[in-house]
Amino acid sequence: MNRSAPRSIDQYLRQLREELAGEDAALIQDALYDAEEYLRAEVAAHPDKSESDVLELIASTYGAPDEVASAYRDTEAKVKAAMTTPRKAPGSAAGIFFGVFLDPRAYTSLFFMLLSLATGVIYFTFAVTGLALSAGLAVLVIGIPFFLLFMALTRVVSLAEGRLIEAMTGERMPRRPIHQSGTSGFWSRVGEMLKDRRTWSTLAYLILMLPLGIAYFVIAVVGLSLSLAFTFTPLIYLSDHYGWFDPGNLHIGPAWLESLWALPFMMLTGILLLTLVMHVARGVGRLHAMYAKALLVAPAGV
Amino acid sequence: MDDSNSRKFQKELNGGLVGLVLLAVLNQSSEDLYGYEIAKRLASANEGVSVFKEGTIYPVLRALSAGNLLTSRIVPSYSGPPRRYYRITDEGRSVLAEWTAIWAGTRNFVDRFIDKGQSP
Numbered sequence: 001m002n003r004s005a006p007r008s009i010d011q012y013l014r015q016l017r018e019e020l021a022g023e024d025a026a027l028i029q030d031a032l033y034d035a036e037e038y039l040r041a042e043v044a045a046h047p048d049k050s051e052s053d054v055l056e057l058i059a060s061t062y063g064a065p066d067e068v069a070s071a072y073r074d075t076e077a078k079v080k081a082a083m084t085t086p087r088k089a090p091g092s093a094a095g096i097f098f099g100v101f102l103d104p105r106a107y108t109s110l111f112f113m114l115l116s117l118a119t120g121v122i123y124f125t126f127a128v129t130g131l132a133l134s135a136g137l138a139v140l141v142i143g144i145p146f147f148l149l150f151m152a153l154t155r156v157v158s159l160a161e162g163r164l165i166e167a168m169t170g171e172r173m174p175r176r177p178i179h180q181s182g183t184s185g186f187w188s189r190v191g192e193m194l195k196d197r198r199t200w201s202t203l204a205y206l207i208l209m210l211p212l213g214i215a216y217f218v219i220a221v222v223g224l225s226l227s228l229a230f231t232f233t234p235l236i237y238l239s240d241h242y243g244w245f246d247p248g249n250l251h252i253g254p255a256w257l258e259s260l261w262a263l264p265f266m267m268l269t270g271i272l273l274l275t276l277v278m279h280v281a282r283g284v285g286r287l288h289a290m291y292a293k294a295l296l297v298a299p300a301g302v
Numbered sequence: 303m304d305d306s307n308s309r310k311f312q313k314e315l316n317g318g319l320v321g322l323v324l325l326a327v328l329n330q331s332s333e334d335l336y337g338y339e340i341a342k343r344l345a346s347a348n349e350g351v352s353v354f355k356e357g358t359i360y361p362v363l364r365a366l367s368a369g370n371l372l373t374s375r376i377v378p379s380y381s382g383p384p385r386r387y388y389r390i391t392d393e394g395r396s397v398l399a400e401w402t403a404i405w406a407g408t409r410n411f412v413d414r415f416i417d418k419g420q421s422p
Binding site for chain 2: 030031033034035036037038040041042061062063067068071072074075076078175
C-alpha cells in the first residue's frame, strides 16, 4: 500500500476512482455506486461508531480500493469475453462489404435510427418543459422541489437511454444511475448539481436528440425506401412484362430504363445501396454511442 | 511471503466459487436481498469473517444478472444510494444445480488426494 488507508466514505470512493482510472467510464460509475451502497449501509449499521472507525475495518471486510478495483476489472473482462460472440474475420473485400448483413449490430442500429425520432421528440419535450417550468417556478416555493424532481427524472431518463444504446450498439453504458455522493447540506448539494458538467451535458443530449433523431430517421427511411425500391422494382416490372400479375399502370422513370437489359443493373444498384445503408447504420450507431457516452457518462478520473 | 501465497491461492479459488455461493444464498432466501445484506449473510455464516472480500461480490452479482441468472429491482434507501435487490431466476436455479454437482465432484476428487497424505 503506497497511500494512507481511507478514513471517510468520500476518501474511499476517491481512492477507488483513482484505482480504476483509465477503465471504462461506465464501469467506474457502477463500481462507485456499489461501494457507496455498501459503505453507507455499513456506517448506518454501526451508529455507535464514527465513520472513520468503520472505515478502518473496511479493508478487511469490503476490501481495500485496489482489491475492489481489480475485482471489477477481472469480472468485467470475463463478462465481456462471454457476451461478445467471436466473429470470424471475412477474408475478401466483398466479404467485408457484404458481411454487414450478418452483423446484428447493423440491424439494431438501423432500428435505433428509426426509433430515435420518437425518443427524440419525447426527450426534447421533457427537457424543454422541465427547464421552462423550473425557470418559471424558480421564484415560487415549489420551484426548487420541482427542479430537483426534474433532475431526478433526468437521471432516470439518462440511464434508460444508456441501456437502450447498449442494447442497440453494444457500447458499455452504466447499469446504475448517477448518484451524488457527499452528505453535506441540502443547498450545497443543489449547488453541486448545478455546477456538475454532466447535469448540463445530459440536458443538452436530450434536447439535441430531436434534430439528431430527425436526421437519423430521414437517413434511414430514405435510404431504405430508395434501395428497396431499386431492388424490387425490376421484379415487379418483369412480372408485368410476362403477365404473371398486373401491378397496374407501371412506369420506371426514363424510357431507357424500361428495357430488359437495364433491369439487372437496377437491381444490382439497389442491393449495393442497401448494403451501403447497412454500413451507414452501423457507423451511425457507433458514432452515436461514443457521443452519448461523452455526454451522459461521467468522464473518468474527475 | 507465505501470506501472499495463500492470499493468491484463495483469490484464484474464489474466482468461480463466488458465483456459486451467491446463487446458493439467493436460492435459500425466501425474500429478495441486496448486496450489503448478502455480504453480511456470508460473513455471519463464518463467524463474522467472510472468505471473500465483500467488495468482490458486487461485480459478480452484476455479471450473474447480466447472464439472466438473477433478476433485480431498485428500491430507494435512506442510508445511501438506492439499493438493488436480487432474486434468483429459474435459469439461475438450473445453473445452480449444475454447478453444485460440479463442485461436489471437484471436492471429492481433491479430497481423495489430500486425505491420503495427512490423515486427520
